[in-house]
Amino acid sequence: MESYIVEGGNSLEGVINISGSKNAALPIIAATILNPGVSIIKNCPNIHDVKNMFIILEMLGAKINRNIDEVIIDTTNINSYEIPANLMHEMRSSVIIAGALIGRMKKCTFTYPGGCEIGARPINMHLDAFKQLGVDIVEKDGYIICECGKLNSADITLDFPSVGATENIMLASCMADGITYIRNAAREPEIKALQEFINDMGGKIKGAGSNTISIEGPTKFHDIEHKVIPDRIECGTYMCIAAGTKGTLELTNVIPEHVSSIVHKLRGIGNRIDIDHDKILIKAPDRIKSTKIKTMPYPGFPTDMQSQFTSLVTTAKGTSIITENIFENRFKYINELIRMGAVATIEGRTVIVEGVNKLHGAEVDVKDLRGGAALIIAALIAEGTTKINGINYIERGYENIVEKLSIIGAKIKKQ
Numbered sequence: 001m002e003s004y005i006v007e008g009g010n011s012l013e014g015v016i017n018i019s020g021s022k023n024a025a026l027p028i029i030a031a032t033i034l035n036p037g038v039s040i041i042k043n044c045p046n047i048h049d050v051k052n053m054f055i056i057l058e059m060l061g062a063k064i065n066r067n068i069d070e071v072i073i074d075t076t077n078i079n080s081y082e083i084p085a086n087l088m089h090e091m092r093s094s095v096i097i098a099g100a101l102i103g104r105m106k107k108c109t110f111t112y113p114g115g116c117e118i119g120a121r122p123i124n125m126h127l128d129a130f131k132q133l134g135v136d137i138v139e140k141d142g143y144i145i146c147e148c149g150k151l152n153s154a155d156i157t158l159d160f161p162s163v164g165a166t167e168n169i170m171l172a173s174c175m176a177d178g179i180t181y182i183r184n185a186a187r188e189p190e191i192k193a194l195q196e197f198i199n200d201m202g203g204k205i206k207g208a209g210s211n212t213i214s215i216e217g218p219t220k221f222h223d224i225e226h227k228v229i230p231d232r233i234e235c236g237t238y239m240c241i242a243a244g245t246k247g248t249l250e251l252t253n254v255i256p257e258h259v260s261s262i263v264h265k266l267r268g269i270g271n272r273i274d275i276d277h278d279k280i281l282i283k284a285p286d287r288i289k290s291t292k293i294k295t296m297p298y299p300g301f302p303t304d305m306q307s308q309f310t311s312l313v314t315t316a317k318g319t320s321i322i323t324e325n326i327f328e329n330r331f332k333y334i335n336e337l338i339r340m341g342a343v344a345t346i347e348g349r350t351v352i353v354e355g356v357n358k359l360h361g362a363e364v365d366v367k368d369l370r371g372g373a374a375l376i377i378a379a380l381i382a383e384g385t386t387k388i389n390g391i392n393y394i395e396r397g398y399e400n401i402v403e404k405l406s407i408i409g410a411k412i413k414k415q
């Protein structure tokens with residue numbers, strides 16, 4: 001098993017080009033299933049989660065060619081409707097393939113994705129919505145078997161604005177007769193990106209970005225070319241790296257509006273941030289201040305930035321209070337931060353961090369993707385050497401992280 005070896009304590013400076021968004025690319029790749037034809041995807045991040053998604057599509061019968069700057073996905077010959085159980089377990093977000101397969105084939109068989117590193121993550125809202133669209137669901141020997149003669153439109157209200165459930169409903173209902181409504185829909189930028197992709201392909205979806213989305217079906221799809229939006233969480237992570245290392249970074253290829261809650265919090269703890277079209281320049285102060293954060297659905301502060309911010313404020317002046325409202329088990333990395341000298345106490349869904357003067361290097365284990373990013377930030381802040389094990393989690397979601405960090409002066413290597 002490989003690890004990262006990080007020598008911390010350097011102030012990082014330079015330019016980072018932000019990659020395409022993982023959470024936008026995954027549902028878009030699923031959506032290519034809807035059109036029995038060719039989709040060309042540009043700015044698609046080269047990360048493990050995307051590679052796993054391609055493996056699933058190939059197992060279903062798609063042909064995929066990746067060049068340097070685009071991926072060509074030909075789904076003409078998809079003939080299977082079973083999402084392989086091992087890949088379903090490996091990558092929970094593969095559940096969004098179900099909506100696309102139901103849309104195209106009116107059938108899909110898959111297993112429960114199961115709990116994961118950050119919580120139980122049930123899929124009850126996805127299944128309830130499929131039923132409302134006319135899908136019969138039978139559970140047998142651990143498999144969920146979905147089937148319908150035809151899909152009907154429905155007026156669906158979600159109990160919580162789930163990103164995955166909103167995407168699954170959009171994918172399946174494109175092929176339903178009539179107009180489907182999703183109320184209390186997720187409003188994340190990745191939902192808007194999926195709407196744009198499906199509409200470019202011939203779909204009639206309105207309202208993404210608001211809490212009511214309408215999808216008019218059935219759709220006659222055609223081939224398209226699409227560029228994936230920048231990854232707002234990767235952008236936020238590098239901004240935290242600048243803030244933690246007293247650095248100055250320019251982030252290019254970003255959509256500043258998508259990171260406004262993160263920028264707001266970073267300014268609040270003393271960073272200077274200038275925005276110019278698709279660029280963000282962040283200059284850190286000598287010492288950041290403490291903060292209070294509550295994670296919320298978009299446009300609130302993203303749960304996917306909670307770990308990185310907690311790591312950042314370990315050396316802030318004062319006490320920070322961070323509350324996780326989306327996932328019930330997203331503090332596993334805290335014990336690793338404590339091994340590096342952080343002073344933090346978990347009380348239910350809240351972590352209280354007493355800022356210390358410095359962190360020190362240690363050997364730490366990654367338990368989940370964003371917790372892994374938090375440990376990289378801590379290792380870059382810390383004095384001495386940190387060995388980060390379990391880096392496969394990090395590489396699920398961060399493209400070329402070692403190369404990108406090396407360019408801005410970090411001492412990091414894979415071993």
Ligand code: UD1
Pocket residue numbers: 022023024026093119120121122123124125126127160161162163164165186190303304326327328
């Ligand atoms: C997506 C993102 C993930 C992000 C999360 C919240 C992708 C690939 N992943 O995950 O990075 O952290 O949104 O912004 O885009 N829930 C249920 N029942 C359901 C569905 C969800 O109880 O049927 C709960 C979940 O357990 C969680 C909450 O709702 O507590 C939010 O989950 P959801 O928005 O669905 O997250 P994902 O789509 O899985």
